[in-house]
Amino acid sequence: MPLLVMKFGGTSVADLDRIKNAATKVQREVERGYDVIVIVSAMSGKTNELVGWVEQTSPLFDAREYDAVVSSGENVTAGLMALTLQELGVPARSWQGWQVPIHTTDAHSAARFTDIPRANLDQKFAEGFKVAVVAGFQGIGPDGRITTLGRGGSDTTAVAFAAAFEAERCDIYTDVDGIYTTDPRITSKARKLHKIAFEEMLELASLGAKVLQTRSVELAMRNKVRLRVLSSFEDTDENSGTLVCDEGEIMESKVVNGVAYSREEAKITLVTVEDRPGISASIFAPLADAGVNVDMIVQNISEKDYEDHLGSVTDMTFSVPINQVERAKKAMEESKAAGRIAYDELIVDTEVAKVSVVGIGMRSHTGVAARMFKALADENINIKVIATSEIKISVLIDRKYMELAVQALHDAFDLDEA
Amino acid sequence: MPLLVMKFGGTSVADLDRIKNAATKVQREVERGYDVIVIVSAMSGKTNELVGWVEQTSPLFDAREYDAVVSSGENVTAGLMALTLQELGVPARSWQGWQVPIHTTDAHSAARFTDIPRANLDQKFAEGFKVAVVAGFQGIGPDGRITTLGRGGSDTTAVAFAAAFEAERCDIYTDVDGIYTTDPRITSKARKLHKIAFEEMLELASLGAKVLQTRSVELAMRNKVRLRVLSSFEDTDENSGTLVCDEGEIMESKVVNGVAYSREEAKITLVTVEDRPGISASIFAPLADAGVNVDMIVQNISEKDYEDHLGSVTDMTFSVPINQVERAKKAMEESKAAGRIAYDELIVDTEVAKVSVVGIGMRSHTGVAARMFKALADENINIKVIATSEIKISVLIDRKYMELAVQALHDAFDLDEA
Numbered sequence: 001m002p003l004l005v006m007k008f009g010g011t012s013v014a015d016l017d018r019i020k021n022a023a024t025k026v027q028r029e030v031e032r033g034y035d036v037i038v039i040v041s042a043m044s045g046k047t048n049e050l051v052g053w054v055e056q057t058s059p060l061f062d063a064r065e066y067d068a069v070v071s072s073g074e075n076v077t078a079g080l081m082a083l084t085l086q087e088l089g090v091p092a093r094s095w096q097g098w099q100v101p102i103h104t105t106d107a108h109s110a111a112r113f114t115d116i117p118r119a120n121l122d123q124k125f126a127e128g129f130k131v132a133v134v135a136g137f138q139g140i141g142p143d144g145r146i147t148t149l150g151r152g153g154s155d156t157t158a159v160a161f162a163a164a165f166e167a168e169r170c171d172i173y174t175d176v177d178g179i180y181t182t183d184p185r186i187t188s189k190a191r192k193l194h195k196i197a198f199e200e201m202l203e204l205a206s207l208g209a210k211v212l213q214t215r216s217v218e219l220a221m222r223n224k225v226r227l228r229v230l231s232s233f234e235d236t237d238e239n240s241g242t243l244v245c246d247e248g249e250i251m252e253s254k255v256v257n258g259v260a261y262s263r264e265e266a267k268i269t270l271v272t273v274e275d276r277p278g279i280s281a282s283i284f285a286p287l288a289d290a291g292v293n294v295d296m297i298v299q300n301i302s303e304k305d306y307e308d309h310l311g312s313v314t315d316m317t318f319s320v321p322i323n324q325v326e327r328a329k330k331a332m333e334e335s336k337a338a339g340r341i342a343y344d345e346l347i348v349d350t351e352v353a354k355v356s357v358v359g360i361g362m363r364s365h366t367g368v369a370a371r372m373f374k375a376l377a378d379e380n381i382n383i384k385v386i387a388t389s390e391i392k393i394s395v396l397i398d399r400k401y402m403e404l405a406v407q408a409l410h411d412a413f414d415l416d417e418a
Numbered sequence: 419m420p421l422l423v424m425k426f427g428g429t430s431v432a433d434l435d436r437i438k439n440a441a442t443k444v445q446r447e448v449e450r451g452y453d454v455i456v457i458v459s460a461m462s463g464k465t466n467e468l469v470g471w472v473e474q475t476s477p478l479f480d481a482r483e484y485d486a487v488v489s490s491g492e493n494v495t496a497g498l499m500a501l502t503l504q505e506l507g508v509p510a511r512s513w514q515g516w517q518v519p520i521h522t523t524d525a526h527s528a529a530r531f532t533d534i535p536r537a538n539l540d541q542k543f544a545e546g547f548k549v550a551v552v553a554g555f556q557g558i559g560p561d562g563r564i565t566t567l568g569r570g571g572s573d574t575t576a577v578a579f580a581a582a583f584e585a586e587r588c589d590i591y592t593d594v595d596g597i598y599t600t601d602p603r604i605t606s607k608a609r610k611l612h613k614i615a616f617e618e619m620l621e622l623a624s625l626g627a628k629v630l631q632t633r634s635v636e637l638a639m640r641n642k643v644r645l646r647v648l649s650s651f652e653d654t655d656e657n658s659g660t661l662v663c664d665e666g667e668i669m670e671s672k673v674v675n676g677v678a679y680s681r682e683e684a685k686i687t688l689v690t691v692e693d694r695p696g697i698s699a700s701i702f703a704p705l706a707d708a709g710v711n712v713d714m715i716v717q718n719i720s721e722k723d724y725e726d727h728l729g730s731v732t733d734m735t736f737s738v739p740i741n742q743v744e745r746a747k748k749a750m751e752e753s754k755a756a757g758r759i760a761y762d763e764l765i766v767d768t769e770v771a772k773v774s775v776v777g778i779g780m781r782s783h784t785g786v787a788a789r790m791f792k793a794l795a796d797e798n799i800n801i802k803v804i805a806t807s808e809i810k811i812s813v814l815i816d817r818k819y820m821e822l823a824v825q826a827l828h829d830a831f832d833l834d835e836a
Contacts, residue, residue, distance in 0.1 A: 016474055050494065056434055058501040065504075068512050069497035072490040076468065079487035083476040086483070094486050098516060099562060144517060 001125065004034045005170040007136065007158035010044035012173050012232035013077050016084075022173065022232060023084040030090050030130045037121070037165060038092075039136040039158040040081050042073025063108035067138070067148045071097070074135035074154070082133045092131035093124065097146065102139035102157070104147045111139060111147035113156075116164040134161065152213030159216045163223035170220065170227050171241075176211055177231035178242035179204065181415040182259040187407045189416040194239075196257060197247035201227075203358040203392045204260050217244065247360050255361035255368055256413040259406050262354045265295070266322045267384060267396055270332065272344035275314040282341050283316060283332070290331040295319045296354070296387040296396060316343075317385055319396055322350055352384060353402040356394040357409055369393050375412035381405055419543065422452045423588040425554065425576035428462035430591050430650035431495050434502075440591065440650060441502040448508050448548045455539070455583060456510075457554040457576040458499050460491025481526035485556070485566045489515065492553035492572070500551045510549035511542065515564065520557035520575070522565045529557055529565035531574075534582040552579065570631030577634045581641035588638065588645050589659075594629055595649035596660035597622065599833040600677040605825045607834040612657075614675060615665035619645075621776040621810045622678050635662065665778050673779035673786055674831040677824050680772045683713075684740040685802060685814055688750065690762035693732040700759050701734060701750075708749040713737045714772070714805040714814060734761075735803055737814055740768055770802060771820035774812040775827055787811050793830035799823055 006029065008022045022038075029036050041047075050070045054061050078094035085092035100120060104111035121132045136154030141147045149156055155172060162170035177192065179201065184190040196204075198221035205214045211229055220227045226249075230241025247253070273279060280299070287294055296319040320328050325348055335341045362368050369386075372393055376383060381404065385396035397405055410416065424447065426440045447454050459465075468488045472479050496512035503510035518538060522529035539550045554572030559565045567574055573590060580588035595610065597619065602608040614622075616639035623632045629647055638645045644667075648659025665671070691697060698717070705712055714737040738746050743766055753759045780786050787804075790811055794801060799822065803814035815823055828834065 016471060019475070053434060053494075053498055054501060057437070057498050058505050061501055062504055062511075065497045065501045065512055068514065069494050069501075072493045075490045075493075076471075076487050079483045080471055080475050083472060083479055083483045083487075086480055087476050093480075094483055096486065096564075146514075 001035045002033065003037065003165050003167045004029050005037045005039065005158050005162040005165070005167045006173065007039040007154060007171065008041065008081075008173045008232060009154065009175070010041040010047070011175045013040055013081065014044040016080070018232070019077070019080055019084050023081060023088055023090075025173065025232070025236065026085060026131060027088045027090050034168075035125050036131045037161050037167070038081060038131055038133045039154055039161060040074060040077040040133060041136055041154040043077055046073040046076070064145050067108050067146045071135070071138040071146050071148055074137050078133045078135040082131075085131055085133070090131055091129045092133055093129060094133045094135070095121070096135050097138035098140045098144075100134065102134075104139035104141055104149070106141035106143060106145075106147065108141070108145075108147055110150045111141065112149070113139065113160045116160055118164060121165070152215065155213045155216035156219060159219045159223070159225050159227065162225040163219070167225070170225050172212065172227060172229050173232040174211060174229060175231065175233065176229070177234055177240070178229055179211060179244070179258075181257065182406055182410050183261070186261075186403050187410050189407075189410055191416055191418065193242050193257060195243045195245060195250045197250055197253070197360045198244060199247065199391055200257050200358050200360055201244045203356070203389070204258050212244070220244065253361050254359060254413070254415070255365045256357045256359035256415065257361075258358045259409045259413075259415065260356045260358060261402055261406055263399065263402060264322045265319050265352050265354045265396065266325045267317060267319050267349040267352045268325070268328055268332075269315055269317045269347040269349075270341075270343040270345075271315050271347060272313045273316050274342050275312050279314075279341070280316075282335070284318075286331045286335045286340070287320075287328055290327050292320055292324045292328045292331065295321075296385050296394060298385050298387070319352070319354065319385060325350060349384075351399050352396050353399040354394055354396055355402060355405045355409065356392050357413060358392045360391050362391050362393075371412060372409060375408045376405055379404055379408050381408075419453045420451065421455065421583050421585045422447050423455045423457065423576050423580040423583070423585045424591065425457040425572060425589065426459065426499075426591045426650060427572065427593070428459040428465070429593045431458055431460075431499070432462040434498070436650070437495070437498055437502050441499060441506055441508075443591065443650070443654065444503060444549060445506050445508050452586075453543050454549045455579050455585070456499060456549055456551045457572055457579060458492060458495040458551060459554055459572040461495055464491040464494070482563050485526050485564045489553070489556040489564050489566055492555050496551045496553040500549075503549055503551070508549055509547045510551055511547060512551045512553070513539070514553050515556035516558045516562075518552065520552075522557035522559055522567070524559035524561060524563075524565065526559070526563075526565055528568045529559065530567070531557065531578045534578055536582060539583070570633065573631045573634035574637055577637045577641070577643050577645065580643040581637070585643070588643050590630065590645060590647050591650040592629060592647060593649070593651065594647070595652055595658070596647055597629060597662070597676075599675065600824055600828050601679070604679075604821050605828050607825075607828055609834050609836065611660050611675065613661045613663060613668050615668055615671070615778045616662060617665065617809055618675050618776050618778055619662045621774070621807070622676050630662070638662065671779050672777060672831070672833070673783045674775045674777035674833065675779075676776045677827045677831075677833065678774045678776060679820055679824055681817065681820060682740045683737050683770050683772045683814065683817075684743045685735060685737050685767040685770045686743070686746055686750075687733055687735045687765040687767075688759075688761040688763075689733050689765060690731045691734050692760050693730050697732075697759070698734075700753070702736075704749045704753045704758070705738075705746055708745050710738055710742045710746045710749065713739075714803050714812060716803050716805075737770070737772065737803060743768060767802075769817050770814050771817040772812055772814055773820060773823045773827065774810050775831065776810045778809050780809050780811075789830060790827060793826045794823055797822055797826050799826075
């Protein structure tokens with residue numbers, strides 16, 4: 001029997017009516033001949049309520065108890081979904097993490113899957129159950145205590161089950177109807193993609209397109225799980241939404257498939273840093289130790305270097321999330337005070353944003369960067385930092401031009417045309 | 419290490435402040451040198467919310483899914499209580515039913531304990547954990563699915579743990595400060611009992627004193643678990659509340675220790691029933707089949723019998739909960755229509771109440787009934803039905819006299835005097 005995994009997020013199971021709506025979508029797949037594993041999140045708001053109680057009770061909480069409390073939200077939805085399916089005449093039962101059992105590491109609140117044995121669910125499917133409703137986001141650790149996977153863990157649960165049960169596809173039902181070429185709130189020309197490659201989705205996810213958690217996309221890519229993102233709130237069929245898949249499945253791809261942005265960026269420049277081997281390590285090691293997520297890094301020859309013709313100093317620029325600026329400054333100032341690094345000045349620019357173009361076609365096409373820079377130049381947008389990867393080019397610009405840049409790039413790469 | 423079981427009901431853990439308050443009571447017992455097993459209910463209102471969702475989803479719900487959903491309320495409290503204790507510096511962890519594991523029958527929503535192995539908790543106590551916080555009301559069935567015990571199941575969980583772990587005492591913290599000679603809302607002379615025998619508590623519980631579930635008292639009596647009922651909302655010490663214990667522990671007992679009442683009664687009389695062997699069975703079997711809880715039963719010689727000197731007819735009177743009257747009438751009328759019983763008339767009196775005096779001293783004292791009947795006669799209260807057991811005398815009277823009867827009996831047996 002072919003098998004599907006269907007995952008419903010918090011807004012898709014927010015109340016009994018929405019659970020019913022989701023169950024109807026499951027029923028339709030059963031009628032099409034599928035066995036289905038349904039992965040559910042907590043009803044929206046429930047996880048936040050539980051987390052709030054834990055944090056109020058114990059600011060530095062025992063993560064094992066946090067997991068025991070917070071996982072209950074998914075258990076409630078799983079039971080209600082099973083009951084709703086039964087009401088529709090679909091043979092279904094709920095499974096909590098420990099019942100499957102979903103084995104994980106003991107990293108409470110940030111656990112990773114170690115093994116999802118198929119025996120229990122396979123037996124129930126063999127007995128005629130058509131649907132296994134599994135509580136997402138949870139598992140059990142080596143000591144038999146409940147673990148959770150961290151936020152977004154339900155997507156990851158869905159992909160892990162799709163891999164373990166060799167599902168034909170993993171459908172992620174959410175509150176948007178697919179992956180778009182860019183944010184439709186920024187340009188009405190944004191177009192829904194029918195297919196997108198795993199690598200592109202990864203770049204888009206980590207760049208701030210919040211539809212899918214990076215971790216679930218990575219897991220899907222590694223296990224070649226075909227992921228589909230589609231809306232809970234619309235009538236859907238086999239062609240709905242966006243399929244995230246191996247690039248081999250995408251016949252013809254554009255050079256650029258999406259324009260992503262991130263508003264919450266800040267740029268930090270260390271001016272006149274001593275330029276010697278190991279200087280990068282002595283800057284970025286303390287930042288990593290302080291938990292700062294450094295993104296783009298650029299090393300310029302210092303203006304002072306030009307003036308003095310010394311050849312021994314440089315400027316170092318990097319970007320960090322805006323809410324980590326203070327932490328980054330503190331780490332740098334402490335390193336300077338301790339004599340581990342030397343610089344004249346630390347300049348913070350919190351008025352920047354990052355805009356990126358993404359596409360697997362870049363691997364085989366040249367001229368993408370030039371086209372991007374020209375489009376920005378035509379709008380008189382100054383580029384502050386550039387970073388590139390095999391399938392992505394990112395620039396840091398003044399935040400006030402962010403929307404304009406996204407629109408210009410969307411036009412420049414003809415993303416409104418299918 | 420001596421061990422205590424402490425149970426906190428829904429109102430005692432209704433919010434984070436109350437959980438903190440309860441945890442402080444646990445901490446005090448740990449400081450006195452006890453290991454403690456804490457049994458918790460769901461935060462008040464939570465179970466009703468979950469039950470409501472299940473019933474709205476599926477009126478004839480799968481009890482296994484009901485149990486999976488509804489048990490989550492206790493899991494949340496258990497985790498929060500463990501965290502609160504940790505904040506107070508008390509080494510504690512939470513246990514869900516399947517982790518202990520609490521083995522039960524597979525009668526979902528009405529399961530009974532089959533085994534509570536001590537190994538896991540004993541090991542943690544040996545490692546230095548002082549408190550095990552156990553989610554009440556739940557267990558796992560033979561098939562590994564979650565079971566619940568039905569309402570009041572948390573009291574029963576507490577008693578079962580006290581028995582399994584040979585606890586010195588099982589303290590039930592609730593919203594009243596003990597067991598009273600009668601309802602203080604009916605007479606201000608009602609007095610808190612320092613001790614009460616299991617048998618007396620059983621009669622009081624089943625007669626409508628809602629402090630302890632009958633089932634938990636039965637289990638305590640069978641296992642000689644000393645039960646104490648005391649208030650969560652007052653400062654308490656080793657003399658607080660009411661101890662429910664073996665009668666051997668009660669030095670001097672009054673003849674009557676309590677006056678109970680039940681307002682929700684109805685009296686049904688079948689007039690002129692054929693009086694032959696087997697007639698009682700042919701009346702009460704269909705009532706039992708219809709799920710009617712018949713309480714008091716009286717068979718009178720029929721007035722018609724006096725008139726006709728036939729000696730072959732009788733009147734049969736019995737009491738039922740008022741909300742089961744229609745069901746009882748239907749069962750009787752169907753039996754009459756099918757020719758299985760014959761009677762002239764079925765008379766329903768829904769304006770009755772039951773008042774009972776209870777005391778283990780009755781076993782060795784005579785004259786209790788006479789004293790009771792005289793006290794009621796002095797107030798011109800007519801007795802409609804009488805039923806007696808070894809330690810209880812119950813009467814059915816007009817409901818409008820119920821409060822008066824309770825007051826009169828409380829006075830007649832000097833229950834206000836310690």
